[in-house]
Amino acid sequence: MTKKHADAIVVGAGWAGSILAKELTEAGLSVIMLERGSERATAVEGAYPESIDELRGAIRKRLFQNLSQTTVTVRNTIDQTALPYRQLAAFLPGEGVGGAGLHWSGVHFRVSPEDLRLRSSVVERYGEKFIPEGMNLQDYGVTYAELEPFFDKAEKVFGTSGEAYKVNGKIVGNGNIFDGDRSDNFPLPVMKDTFTASTFRAAATEAGYHPYSLPAANASRQYTNPYGCQMGPCNFCGYCSGYDCYLYSKASPNVNVLPALRQDPRFTLISDAHVLRVDLDDTRAKATGVAYLETKTQKEISLSADLVILSAFQFHNVHLMLLSGIGKPYDPVSNTGTTGRNFVYQTITSSRIWLPSSKYTNQFIGAGGVGVAIDDFNSMNFDHGPLGFVGGSPVWVNQAGVKPIAAAIGTGGGGTPRWGSAYKGALIDTYKHSIGVDAHGSNMAYRDVYLDLDPTWKDAYGQPLLRMTFTWKDNDIRMNQYVVSKIEPIARAMGATKANLVHLNAGQPFDTRHYQTTHLGGGAIMGTDPKTSALNRYLQSWDVSNVFVIGSNAFPQGMGYNPTGMVAALAYWAAYHIRTTYLKSPGPLVQA
Amino acid sequence: MPPKEPTLTRPLRRSFVKGLLGSTSFWMVSGHSHWAEALAQEAQKPYQPTFFTPEEYRFVEAATERLFPQDQHGPGARGLGVAEFIDRQMESPYGHGDNWYMSAPFVQGPANLGYQLPFVPRDLYQKGIAGLEAYTRQQHGKSFADLRAPAQEQILTALEGGSVSLGDIPGRVFFEQLRTNTMEGAFADPLYGGNKGLGGWLMLGFPGARADFMDWVNQDGEAYPFGPISISGETA
Ligand SMILES: Cc1cc2nc3c(=O)[nH]c(=O)nc-3n(C[C@H](O)[C@H](O)[C@H](O)COP(=O)(O)OP(=O)(O)OC[C@H]3O[C@@H](n4cnc5c(N)ncnc54)[C@H](O)[C@@H]3O)c2cc1C
Numbered sequence A: 001m002t003k004k005h006a007d008a009i010v011v012g013a014g015w016a017g018s019i020l021a022k023e024l025t026e027a028g029l030s031v032i033m034l035e036r037g038s039e040r041a042t043a044v045e046g047a048y049p050e051s052i053d054e055l056r057g058a059i060r061k062r063l064f065q066n067l068s069q070t071t072v073t074v075r076n077t078i079d080q081t082a083l084p085y086r087q088l089a090a091f092l093p094g095e096g097v098g099g100a101g102l103h104w105s106g107v108h109f110r111v112s113p114e115d116l117r118l119r120s121s122v123v124e125r126y127g128e129k130f131i132p133e134g135m136n137l138q139d140y141g142v143t144y145a146e147l148e149p150f151f152d153k154a155e156k157v158f159g160t161s162g163e164a165y166k167v168n169g170k171i172v173g174n175g176n177i178f179d180g181d182r183s184d185n186f187p188l189p190v191m192k193d194t195f196t197a198s199t200f201r202a203a204a205t206e207a208g209y210h211p212y213s214l215p216a217a218n219a220s221r222q223y224t225n226p227y228g229c230q231m232g233p234c235n236f237c238g239y240c241s242g243y244d245c246y247l248y249s250k251a252s253p254n255v256n257v258l259p260a261l262r263q264d265p266r267f268t269l270i271s272d273a274h275v276l277r278v279d280l281d282d283t284r285a286k287a288t289g290v291a292y293l294e295t296k297t298q299k300e301i302s303l304s305a306d307l308v309i310l311s312a313f314q315f316h317n318v319h320l321m322l323l324s325g326i327g328k329p330y331d332p333v334s335n336t337g338t339t340g341r342n343f344v345y346q347t348i349t350s351s352r353i354w355l356p357s358s359k360y361t362n363q364f365i366g367a368g369g370v371g372v373a374i375d376d377f378n379s380m381n382f383d384h385g386p387l388g389f390v391g392g393s394p395v396w397v398n399q400a401g402v403k404p405i406a407a408a409i410g411t412g413g414g415g416t417p418r419w420g421s422a423y424k425g426a427l428i429d430t431y432k433h434s435i436g437v438d439a440h441g442s443n444m445a446y447r448d449v450y451l452d453l454d455p456t457w458k459d460a461y462g463q464p465l466l467r468m469t470f471t472w473k474d475n476d477i478r479m480n481q482y483v484v485s486k487i488e489p490i491a492r493a494m495g496a497t498k499a500n501l502v503h504l505n506a507g508q509p510f511d512t513r514h515y516q517t518t519h520l521g522g523g524a525i526m527g528t529d530p531k532t533s534a535l536n537r538y539l540q541s542w543d544v545s546n547v548f549v550i551g552s553n554a555f556p557q558g559m560g561y562n563p564t565g566m567v568a569a570l571a572y573w574a575a576y577h578i579r580t581t582y583l584k585s586p587g588p589l590v591q592a
Numbered sequence B: 001m002p003p004k005e006p007t008l009t010r011p012l013r014r015s016f017v018k019g020l021l022g023s024t025s026f027w028m029v030s031g032h033s034h035w036a037e038a039l040a041q042e043a044q045k046p047y048q049p050t051f052f053t054p055e056e057y058r059f060v061e062a063a064t065e066r067l068f069p070q071d072q073h074g075p076g077a078r079g080l081g082v083a084e085f086i087d088r089q090m091e092s093p094y095g096h097g098d099n100w101y102m103s104a105p106f107v108q109g110p111a112n113l114g115y116q117l118p119f120v121p122r123d124l125y126q127k128g129i130a131g132l133e134a135y136t137r138q139q140h141g142k143s144f145a146d147l148r149a150p151a152q153e154q155i156l157t158a159l160e161g162g163s164v165s166l167g168d169i170p171g172r173v174f175f176e177q178l179r180t181n182t183m184e185g186a187f188a189d190p191l192y193g194g195n196k197g198l199g200g201w202l203m204l205g206f207p208g209a210r211a212d213f214m215d216w217v218n219q220d221g222e223a224y225p226f227g228p229i230s231i232s233g234e235t236a
């Protein structure tokens, strides 16, 4: 290649990619951002009333990844044949400009400080022996204090609504008592409680827990962010999770970052551009650029650059690393290699509580990021000693807007009718008078849970699919069961007429047919030791120093919180160190 | 015949026309009796399926009504136009499995690893209906639609429980396809042919496309006071 096309290439136009592109153009670099999906704008995808359509939205999944082009294969154990994930269900990856950031819900957490040093924390309290055999428990290699300015920055860019507990060491409000210290308050005041959320708040208090409002990237007021991008107030329309927000109230790359970026002459966005691989030079230690397929013409195009940012989402990042030969693929048998290691997810179970029929829960009213939670059983906030498991789980009411098709498909089962007249009666009663309560918990990493390339199935471009080897393990199942048992006193305090407390069961394998979350993590994790992490603490590849890999792939464990706040903070953290150190003298930021 | 799928940015032409019919200007120009009659006539004309054969359509109407029967709670699948909805969906990209990964080989495995058949929804219906009709004739000597409700229920229970095989496809797979599409047809916006008269939404107290609850975020357990409205502006 003779001519350099850009200083930096960014792969993927979601939150991670948009933040990196913004930071790098601010540093004066020319940036080309490549997105496999099409151009997307809220004025089109979010237009009222056509966007207020459950069938076309969350049911037919028009904004999500089109699996006909590429998917993954899944198996539970190493001795199984992995089979293709042919229909979207368990997780819903994004596609198109904005990525999943266009249609996420907006729960915008930071991190529990102890989760960043979970291994150290567990060992300090309970000793090395407490960690079960086969669990790859690791620290991130970065502290909460180091990340704090970047959490703060992300909240200001996202226009996050919330109530703080402590700012600069001083108690300022009724926020989460388990939160780390903050340098500033949330940029917007807290969102209102729905009826279900206020009911949960009162009952959780009565049960002796410490409820707090979920931090929400749904704007409680009109807001202009530091990039000059504007948001309008959220009206709890309820078409939030899985939809583009017609009121410009839910933070998205499309509303909160890209309008500023698109005005920068140093920035170029190419959509319908599916990146096939990162090209490396003969040393295999330096990237020269990327090759992508122009999907409309099926033409392969090569672009060269000094710096390559992978921000294609957690498992797509790992897939691209494996296809490109970045780092050594993880082998669970010899326990060597790092690309694909520590693949993690999240445990989630949804319980239901019925109120007397005089109470209407109006579940269609809601916003994706809004709700009330307790952290009494999350992270290291409780004594694990007598319990014998690692991890934890927040419990919450997060009424994002329950719509009728989803409610109808989900009603019944577990011995109750799924069709017929009795089913109809139960559906109506459940829709009108019940409350959903989730235990949304951690998932630890295990030696035999990982990502690699599938030997059989290929994508539409002829490349091997990514293979997931994943199942629920005893530690996480017991954690989930313990936390779900703590919902019972809340249900009682609510005056429940009936409760269906749902938990994982011993030996239950991961099931690809039912939605869990899209909070997949790990596979190319950050850390301090190149033997056990693919990336250093600045999310720079240990092996190819001009490649940074930004996303939840960096998480060594799946945490109880939703990931995007952490992804955004890590994106700003990595960008800061690229700007202040790497660009002055390109090369490894940490010596291996 | 109205178009089958809305484009990304515009509502169906049919819904646009309906919207016009309901608007004041049209109302004043043409007079009440005219448009009301026209609408009533349109509603009375039976829908002509384009994907299903008349026999298949009779099956879909009968089976979906059993899954979602008219009862004390409100209308059933037949009254809500669920069969029309499914017929129209079969002609849409969804009917062709447009966003399913359909590359070979097709290897069967444990149920929890998901759907692994080489069939898209259109195939599932054609094969499923043929298989179930054959089974019903063999068991009862007549077509599913001609059986009495208890016998239909028995067959659907067996299908759901996995004890009926329909040639190429497991009975359970066909059952889930039918159940899912039935619920979609009962509760999707009427734009797609089901949820006639917003009857599905009325049963649940769901306000449809209102999508503005600024003043109703928390009414301390009172029911939301307004009825549903559809994307085209239809109210109930
Ligand atoms: C329904 C839903 C609700 C959610 N709610 C929440 C929530 O409330 N809180 C929370 O914290 N998180 C939530 N999430 C998760 C959140 O959406 C993700 O964590 C976040 O969007 C990740 O950002 P990203 O930039 O890493 O990846 P993405 O947003 O997925 O962006 C990656 C982009 O890269 C593109 N890409 C992939 N491969 C290639 C390739 N080979 N070439 C070119 N481009 C490529 C993709 O098309 C995509 O546009 C939710 C997710 C979903 C699906």
Ligand code: SF4
Pocket (backbone or CB within 6 Å): A218, A219, A233, A234, A235, A236, A237, A238, A239, A240, A241, A243, A244, A245, A246, A247, A248, A249, A250, A366, A367, A368
């Ligand atoms: S609930 Fe609020 S943030 Fe979500 S889509 Fe509706 S208006 Fe937007």
